[in-house]
Amino acid sequence: MIIDELYETVNKKGNVCVGLDTALEYIPESIRESHENVEDCIFEFNRTIIDSTLDAAACYKIQIAYYEALGxxxxxxxxxxxxxxKDKKALSIADIKRGDIAKTAEMYAKAHFEGEFESDFVTLNPYMGFDTIEPYLPYVKNNNKGLFILIRTSNKGARDLQYISTKKNTKLYNIVGKKVSSIGEKYMxxxxxxxxxxxxxxxxxEEGIKLxxxxKNVFFLIPGYGAQGGTAEDISAYLKxxxxxxxxxxxxxxxxxxxEEDGLKKYGECARQECIKIRDDILKISQNKKS
Structure with a gap:
């Protein structure tokens, strides 16, 4: 199954998922000036990042909003x-965070698990209900695809809904996590x-340790590292x-x-070194936890 591929890749290359949230302003000016169109400019930058980090990244997450915004x-x-x-035999996560029902969800599943936008995993938002997840499950079962379902996110607004307590003092995100785990038992x-x-x-x-x-059977996609304040020590709580x-x-x-002073000339190598740094920081903490 696709999760076994990801698990083995993590064993070999570490835990880093490179987020290709590529905004035009992130791209060196020299590359922007050398291309007449947005498509070639974005793709050249992404290709260099992928080539440079392939030996140190477990997978790549592509946030579709950055691309939709460019038409x-x-x-x-x-x-x-x-x-x-895919050509590089690496794994992709399409960060689309879809959450809709019936035929609409079927079309989203078809769009992102087949054809021009095919990926290995997609992110989904279940807070409209778990019937929003059902249309993707045939692809998990029959087409070797995977899902990352929002359980508890790292943004401040997560507390608006995800932390609401039931009468038994159970947080909503715990209920969602339990449901994801339960449904997932069919796709182990x-x-x-x-x-x-x-x-x-x-x-x-502290929540991470409990979660x-x-x-136990839920593989995590973990945002929040670095720019959002998460550390390698925080990450270790979510790993096993x-x-x-x-x-x-x-x-x-x-x-x-x-x-870097000469970073413009070697942005790919700089990306690789940062990827290795993150990987090694997490690995060091994880090894200390095991010892």
């Missing part, structure tokens, strides 16, 4: 990026995790023996070249 050319760059990741890989993973913000370490114990999750970093990797 047709942006979506062409999005499609080319996904295909390039040999690695002990399900192809139904969860998006789990890393900025609350990791409760959601150094695996069980991938840690997304977008701006920290894409803009690493801005911290």
């Amino acid at each position: 047709i050319e942006g979506l062409r760059a999005y499609s080319k990026t996904l295909k390039y990741i 890989g040999n690695c002990g995790y399900s192809s139904l993973g969860g998006v789990m913000g890393c900025t609350h370490q 990791r114990k409760k959601l 023996k150094g695996n069980g999750g991938v840690v997304n970093s977008s701006r920290g990797i894409l803009l690493a070249y801005k911290n």
